[in-house]
Amino acid sequence: VVSDCGQYMAAEHCYHSHNVMVPLVLFLAAALALWVYFQTHRPKNFPPGPPPIPVLGNLLELHLENPIADLERLAKRYGNVYSILLGTRRAVVINGVGALKEALVNKSADFSDRREDLFVRRAAHPKAHAPGVVLSPYSPGWKEHRRFILATLRNFGLGKQSMEQRILAETHRVVKLLQQSDGKPVDPQSIFHHTSSNIICQILFAKQFDSEDEFMKFFTSFFRETSKIINGPWGMLYDSIPSVRYLPLPFNKAFHLFKMSHERYLEKFIENKKTRVPGKPRHFIDAYLDELEKKKRGNTESLLSEDQLRAVLLDLHFAGTDTTANTVLSGLLYLMKYPHVQELCQQEIDRVLQDKPEVSLEDRVQMPYVQAAIHEIQRTANTVPLSVFHCTTRDTDLLGYSIPKDERIIPNLSSVLNEKGQWKRPDEFYPDNFLNENGEFVKPEAFMPFSTGPRVCLGEGLARMELFIILVTLLRRFRFIWPEDAGEPDLTPVFGVTQTPKPYRLRAQIRSSLK
Numbered sequence: 316v317v318s319d320c321g322q323y324m325a326a327e328h329c330y331h332s333h334n335v336m337v338p339l340v341l342f343l344a345a346a347l348a349l350w351v352y353f354q355t356h357r358p359k360n361f362p363p364g365p366p367p368i369p370v371l372g373n374l375l376e377l378h379l380e381n382p383i384a385d386l387e388r389l390a391k392r393y394g395n396v397y398s399i400l401l402g403t404r405r406a407v408v409i410n411g412v413g414a415l416k417e418a419l420v421n422k423s424a425d426f427s428d429r430r431e432d433l434f435v436r437r438a439a440h441p442k443a444h445a446p447g448v449v450l451s452p453y454s455p456g457w458k459e460h461r462r463f464i465l466a467t468l469r470n471f472g473l474g475k476q477s478m479e480q481r482i483l484a485e486t487h488r489v490v491k492l493l494q495q496s497d498g499k500p501v502d503p504q505s506i507f508h509h510t511s512s513n514i515i516c517q518i519l520f521a522k523q524f525d526s527e528d529e530f531m532k533f534f535t536s537f538f539r540e541t542s543k544i545i546n547g548p549w550g551m552l553y554d555s556i557p558s559v560r561y562l563p564l565p566f567n568k569a570f571h572l573f574k575m576s577h578e579r580y581l582e583k584f585i586e587n588k589k590t591r592v593p594g595k596p597r598h599f600i601d602a603y604l605d606e607l608e609k610k611k612r613g614n615t616e617s618l619l620s621e622d623q624l625r626a627v628l629l630d631l632h633f634a635g636t637d638t639t640a641n642t643v644l645s646g647l648l649y650l651m652k653y654p655h656v657q658e659l660c661q662q663e664i665d666r667v668l669q670d671k672p673e674v675s676l677e678d679r680v681q682m683p684y685v686q687a688a689i690h691e692i693q694r695t696a697n698t699v700p701l702s703v704f705h706c707t708t709r710d711t712d713l714l715g716y717s718i719p720k721d722e723r724i725i726p727n728l729s730s731v732l733n734e735k736g737q738w739k740r741p742d743e744f745y746p747d748n749f750l751n752e753n754g755e756f757v758k759p760e761a762f763m764p765f766s767t768g769p770r771v772c773l774g775e776g777l778a779r780m781e782l783f784i785i786l787v788t789l790l791r792r793f794r795f796i797w798p799e800d801a802g803e804p805d806l807t808p809v810f811g812v813t814q815t816p817k818p819y820r821l822r823a824q825i826r827s828s829l830k
């Protein structure tokens with residue numbers, strides 16, 4: 316009886332649980348299907364793109380170590396405006412000069428925002444009220460800072476001879492180092508990071524740091540390392556799958572390094588305050604504090620603050636170091652790989668400068684070939700391949716597609732710099748891409764390494780001055796040679812927010828005309 320009853324009870328229990336389980340499973344399956352639908356669904360008339368899979372989206376379509384070739388492949392399949400799902404996060408990728416100009420210039424008010432939830436923003440500027448300038452929303456605070464920075468760069472010498480003198484002084488330090496190497500192979504990486512860091516540091520702190528200085532050593536390696544993490548696989552993972560953010564994964568290193576960088580700036584800041592004389596600005600920090608006090612005194616509405624100042628210092632130091640240094644490094648690599656281009660540059664430099672002790676920016680107009688070579692270096696170096704991600708400020712449309720507010724926008728600058736139809740030879744290192752039939756320098760509209768529109772690189776003027784003065788001064792004095800024992804030069808870049816060439820060594824031989 317007991318056993319019958321037990322069996323009966325068990326059967327009844329089983330029947331009841333079965334009754335409960337079936338709807339529960341159906342409910343969970345429906346909830347999962349809905350979740351997957353909403354995670355992977357593209358809104359009506361949204362740019363097309365590859366079909367996503369749950370959780371990963373289209374991540375399997377991309378080589379996270381370097382997605383540029385994959386992004387190009389997708390543009391061939393879906394057109395110049397398409398969308399991808401990075402994990403559960405949508406992004407619109409804009410390719411080609413036409414689409415990019417339409418978005419960033421013609422519809423700039425709709426396409427110039429930045430998202431607050433990006434990994435780089437959270438790591439670099441965790442304080443919401445102090446977003447710096449590079450990652451700041453498209454807002455009155457951004458406008459006020461951008462205007463102030465541009466004016467201050469001008470006041471501290473940009474566009475004037477004083478800036479040229481500072482760049483020349485730094486370049487002479489490089490000349491000395493290369494002379495000391497006596498034609499033996501040297502690793503140029505830290506030399507050029509140190510140079511461009513020191514140029515921007517002269518504006519920010521009125522200081523040039525020794526290569527052994529702790530501050531300098533920390534920042535040059537910090538920029539190199541965090542740039543790789545931000546656009547590398549770990550940064551992408553953080554931005555794509557929010558649930559991984561709390562795990563102890565390698566992106567945490569970037570948070571740690573950025574925190575250390577803030578502490579270093581704070582030390583500099585406190586040190587500086589001790590010697591500051593209000594109204595007598597020696598550098599960017601003093602000028603900012605003067606402006607902040609002026610606005611406070613006049614009760615003018617302003618978003619300047621000490622926290623913002625420290626965020627802006629990091630932005631300018633970072634943006635001003637890694638970009639220019641990596642472009643110069645790519646340039647020397649290309650000039651060693653293509654020695655005939657190097658020689659043509661040297662012939663033009665010798666002819667124009669003759670006995671003039673130093674080059675100056677105004678010599679540019681007489682050097683069309685050098686200008687073309689430097690622009691071609693920038694085009695092929697493709698230093699900031701995916702720009703800084705933008706975001707839409709409102710519901711908008713682009714070339715017939717509807718794009719909602721707050722949508723991530725990836726301006727694929729890489730696609731423009733080697734776009735078929737825009738260049739004579741897009742796939743080669745060919746300075747003639749920038750020369751017309753009369754040998755005059757011309758700049759096609761697809762030359763966009765600094766991006767375009769209201770968020771165009773704020774340091775473009777400084778960067779162009781640096782590239783010209785550094786490269787001309789060095790090419791005038793040295794012949795750069797690829798070391799015999801180093802195999803063939805490898806031009807494949809290492810992907811990051813800023814791309815770098817693979818580490819290499821060079822030989823700098825003093826040119827026979829100078830011996």
Ligand code: HEM
Pocket residue numbers: 448449450451461515630631634635636638639642698699702703704726764765766767769770771772773774775777778
């Ligand atoms: C070869 C050197 C450089 C390249 C290729 C480069 C490229 C870029 C690019 C592609 C952007 C993103 C623009 C956008 O969001 O549409 C940018 C932004 C920016 N760059 Fe540069 N840059 C270089 C040098 C510099 C230098 C020397 C400075 C320092 C003064 C600087 C400061 C900035 C700042 C502050 C922004 C943010 C602008 C904003 O959001 O309003 N850059 N740069």
